[in-house]
Amino acid sequence: MLPAWLTKVSEPVLRATRAPSVDALQGELLRRWGSSEVWRLSYGLNSVIGKRGTDSQSGEAESYQKYVIPLGLPAPELIHSSDGVLVLEDVGRAxxxxxxxxxxxxxxxxxxxxxxxxxxxxxxxxxxxxxxxxxxxxxxxxxxxxxxxxxxxxxxxxxxxxxxxxxxxxxxxxxxxxxxxxxxxxxxxxxxxxxxxxxxxxxxxxxxxxxxxxxxxxxxxxxxxxxxxxxxxxxxxxxxxxxxxxxxxxxxxxxxxxxxxxxxxxxxxxxxxxxxxxxxxxxxxxx
Incomplete structure (x- = not known):
């Protein structure tokens, strides 16, 4: 099962994971609550994190542009963001x-x-x-x-x-x-x-x-x-x-x-x- 909002970011996810199609992806739900939903999306050994945020969790892309990227903070690389959905580097499983x-x-x-x-x-x-x-x-x-x-x-x-x-x-x-x-x-x-x-x-x-x-x-x-x-x-x-x-x-x-x-x-x-x-x-x- 994959999140419905994956369609918004399917192209960057496929590029990052080198998956031939969305159907080939594996999805693992990592966290879900009212204002945030986080998935690991993988194909073979390649994986990214997909995140949808609303309410107080909706400002992450702005934080990346304002602080994380300019200051080189120890955060996952932002691969893509669109309409409240982020595609991020998978930095570990623990x-x-x-x-x-x-x-x-x-x-x-x-x-x-x-x-x-x-x-x-x-x-x-x-x-x-x-x-x-x-x-x-x-x-x-x-x-x-x-x-x-x-x-x-x-x-x-x-x-x-x-x-x-x-x-x-x-x-x-x-x-x-x-x-x-x-x-x-x-x-x-x-x-x-x-x-x-x-x-x-x-x-x-x-x-x-x-x-x-x-x-x-x-x-x-x-x-x-x-x-x-x-x-x-x-x-x-x-x-x-x-x-x-x-x-x-x-x-x-x-x-x-x-x-x-x-x-x-x-x-x-x-x-x-x-x-x-x-x-x-x-x-x-x-x-």
Whole structure:
């Protein structure tokens, strides 16, 4: 069985796989949910990834043109895009979700350090005023977010802007046995925080791994100030929670009914992070 939308991109798929016809292709459904459907399309030893995205997942081609291609980010090659359907290089068959070894999380920290090393020009995709704007859309936050706004403003002055993948989690980290690649780039934006490292560590800890070695590997490879990284992690975690809550309210209820169960845990996580920021009351290091 093959996806119905394959007709939109059949020619580039056939060229890339060297298949004589669409009927000769083999299709393997890798992921399907409300706003994304991902297939491996293969002929013999040749394969590509076909992806259809809607709603929040519809901007991946734009992210490729704006960030991935110009910056040479470690992502699958974009072979073709048309009408919301992408044809991408097949970069491997194992994800960190499928093989969640400690070594994989350390490799992902190194991969992230490489992504963050690409210096970019603004504007930030998450300026301080964004905090209250998103909170207003969520409408369920009863605690004061001022510590987050202040910490983000200070971080804007103390840390350079860099690419935020936006969904740097084990299911989106793929290996071919030799190299690791980040896939799924539609949520990419620029910011000085480390939401990506936060989500990587968050999932690692949930699986029983230690936080320390992963953060230390990032600090070492990035040659970063560990105290600044701690701040970037707290701010990044809070920004991740805000964006996740906004997604659930705006889109999640409709495409992932069970996402309503994410709200209370995310609110608690956000409140804890904001409380930590309030205790530190970070100020800018530079005027």
């Amino acid at each position: 994800t960190l979700e499928q093989e969640p070894a400690a070594e994989g999380f350390l490799a992902a920290a190194e991969l992230l350090a490489g992504i963050r090393s690409r210096r970019v020009d603004g504007p930030s995709g998450f300026p301080p005023e964004h905090v209250e704007e998103i909170a207003d859309r969520i409408g369920r936050i009863s605690f004061d977010l001022t510590p987050l706004t202040e910490a983000l403003a200070a971080l804007d002055r103390d840390a350079p802007l860099a690419v935020v993948h936006g969904d740097f989690v084990p299911k989106n980290l793929v290996t071919d046995g030799t190299r690791w690649t980040a896939v799924d780039w539609p949520l990419t934006y620029l910011a000085p925080h480390l939401a990506d490292l936060y989500t990587l560590v968050r999932d690692a800890v949930a699986l029983g791994h230690d936080r320390g070695p992963i953060v230390a590997r990032y600090v070492d490879v990035a040659a970063a100030d560990p105290f600044l990284v701690d701040r970037q992690l707290l701010v990044g975690g809070a920004c991740f929670c805000l964006r996740a809550l906004a997604f659930v309210i705006a889109e999640g209820f409709r495409i992932i009914p069970e996402s309503k169960d994410w709200i209370d845990p995310l609110l608690s996580e956000l409140e804890d992070l904001v409380e930590q920021l309030g205790r530190h009351r970070f100020v800018a290091l530079r005027p």
